Amino acid sequence: MNPPSALVRRLRARHLELLQILGEVSTVHAAAKRMNLSQPATTRMLREVEAMFGGPLFDRNARGIAPNRSGTALIARAAILMRELGTIENEIGLVRQGQQGLLRIGALSGNLNATVAVAQLLKKAPTVQVSIREGQINLLIASLLGGELDCVVGPITDEELRNVRIDELRLERLVEDSMAVVASPNSAWSRRRRIKWEDLSEARWILPPTESVLRRAFMRVYLELGMRPPQHTVEALSPLTTRSLITLGTVDLGLLRMAHAKEEARLGGLKILSMVSAPKLPALALLARRAPSLRSAPLDLFIELLRESSGTIHDARA
Structure with a gap:
């Protein structure tokens, strides 16, 4: 196992929170107010983050600050990590209540394949809590990339494949x-x-x-x-x-x-x-984040059941 980097040792959740807030407000003063800190303490925290990442993350101007390209990329990642921390907190709370975890699925309204797989999942793992968000596929993919969903089940068109971050996901075709x-x-x-x-x-x-x-x-x-x-x-x-x-x-x-x-x-x-x-x-497909570390046991079981149900539904309806 590789030793933790200096960044892992120095970076704190409050640093991530500051970055997330600075993606929403344009002054350190406003960020300090949101974090219930003094402006000098918030400025010092921002300097710590910039030092960790080797240079300026924001451009200063008369109206406040604006993220540069590095800052914009980091803010997006910080927002994902903050949402992951929130998910971890929710999952631990569920486990303490006797649940097996939380599975967040994005799907088109009335998606039969996802519905059948969820029903089978809850038979095999009745203490898993499932949240299904229905909507347009491009919005669901954005939520998946943003860490708000664990997977998306839906049709993938050429337009979705042009998403600049699509390579962060794994795509599996399920059925025509x-x-x-x-x-x-x-x-x-x-x-x-x-x-x-x-x-x-x-x-x-x-x-x-x-x-x-x-x-x-x-x-x-x-x-x-x-x-x-x-x-x-x-x-x-x-x-x-x-x-x-x-x-x-x-x-x-x-x-x-x-x-x-x-x-x-x-x-x-x-x-x-x-x-x-x-x-x-466009063929019905499954999208999930590529990194195995970001996939939970309920998600892996759901993916397995989704493959089975997609084949069963296709054969029965042919």
């Missing part, structure tokens, strides 16, 4: 996916065969937000046909909202990822329309 158009089983649409996309242009749609993978694939279909994409009657991200509004007759049609649509069809809530083509979507 495609887009499904869904309607009420009782609707006239559900009785039709080999429907063309052009036939649906005047229908009442519930569509996901424009920045979502599903919506972009939907728009591409119509643009390639030389047509204007249909307008939405309702815009919503949640598959539950899609099913509810179609069932209530508020809208005619909606979009779902194929795995989720097949599950809804199996339960009888929705019918998948027989389209002449089903555009492929």
Whole structure:
């Protein structure tokens, strides 16, 4: 085992806290107030940090201070470490209460693969506490890189791969996916065969937000046909909202990822329309931080179960 560096011996949590605060305020005076310290003590602490890292981290000006390139990089890392310390504190608290730890998952709303894996995880490790954050994939990846999540399950597009810090993560493709158009089983649409996309242009749609993978694939279909994409009657991200509004007759049609649509069809809530083509979507993937030291035992078990559930769902729905 390598001996600890001089930085490890000298750096304190309060130094990290100061850096995190200086990423949010522009004066040492404001930082001192936030830390409940005197301004001279805060200035001295900042000088200690700059000495540890071999040079200035901030540019001084009449309005206060601003991080230089080194400072900006260090502030980002300090914020991650502070969040990790908060996570450690929470996990130890959970362990003292008899829990096995905390697992923080980012996923698209209604992600069936992640849901099945979580259910299996809690059967095998019932004292693990799970937090699922749903949202757009790019925002979830930013939270993963920022230390707020342990993993993300979702479609990875070329846009996400252009993230300048994507190489800090490990990516594992889970299953291929495609887009499904869904309607009420009782609707006239559900009785039709080999429907063309052009036939649906005047229908009442519930569509996901424009920045979502599903919506972009939907728009591409119509643009390639030389047509204007249909307008939405309702815009919503949640598959539950899609099913509810179609069932209530508020809208005619909606979009779902194929795995989720097949599950809804199996339960009888929705019918998948027989389209002449089903555009492929970016494969569902798992993202986690690359360093094994940042992966907990609950996360490793969840990853294993996610691989199994993804294969099972794909085989059962094929």
